[in-house]
Amino acid sequence: MRALLLAVAVALLAAPAAAQDTGTLATEAELLELGPDVAATVGPPASARPASGDVERLTEDIAALIRCPRCQGMSVAQSPSESARNMKHQVRALVAAGYDEGQILAYFESSYGEFIRLVPRATGFNLLVWVLPLAMFGVGLLFVIGFLKSLRGEGDPAAPVVVEASGGDAADGEEGVDPWIAQVRRELADG
């Protein structure tokens, strides 16, 4: 019974993914073929072929850095779309051939442009993405510190005292107290 329920659950989970397949299914050998002009674009593999156990881990790591071109802010590793899965197969083929992360990202970038990198390079105009949030945080922090200081500065004996001239309240021993506080005290005292 449990096996039957499990089979039904697997079939239900697999159904949406299968429904998205519109293309001719590639054979295992076709999936492991490198795309056109790989060597001409990024040169020979930078390293030896990884052990089979490492291929899947490296594929996942690198696919997580490549943007799914047909999704909103998703990586090729996350997206179930057919184009993302094709791209992930290509990442796997490149990893299995010994291409490293830099070469694989460069290969995809050569055809899609820098947009395909989910994490933009921290150079040139892109630096804004990294620097601006920190700068805004710094400005915000300065603003808060300045505001807190100004609050404390109002009670600072060294700060210039502003007392309303009307009513001769200075005689009430409220020198150095904000006029509006003095007025509240007066009103309370008057009942």
Added chain:
Amino acid sequence: MTQPRVSWKVLALGALFLVPLLVVLGWGFLMDPHEMPSPLVEKQAPGFDLARYDTSERIALADLAGKPVVLNFWATWCVSCRYEHPLLVQAEKIYGDRVQFVGIAYQDKSAEIEAWLEKHGGSTYPTVVDVGGKTSIAYGIYAVPETFFISSDGVIQYKQTGAIDGPTLKRELDRLL
């Protein structure tokens, strides 16, 4: 009643960050979000060697060297492909002796391609199937239709994202010749 004090330093600091931010955002409004500039334009077209959907005969870009090529990535499930297909067929009838037109079916199956072409008046040029999508990846396809105009020396001269219109098609074909 005291007036709130205005700190010119804070205002200047705020403006220092806010103005460039607004300039960047304003610049973004001037951009066309549908425009996807291809890094492949003015570069050598990626090679391909794919089988026709109907005869399984292989067509390789290398075999077409010496003749300009119009490469149209399309799919039977793509709505706007219906609108540009008659235009491409018409253009092939006029330019076909000087320009090689090739359709590349994107995420599609031979049976669907055959039925679709039959329904939409057939085709005067070959269509190959990109099994596994490797050629589409090499050409940086975001979505179909996308059309590449390749000069006789194999360099991509222009990329059209989305359905192509008549004037653009004619302009780019004339540029290839």
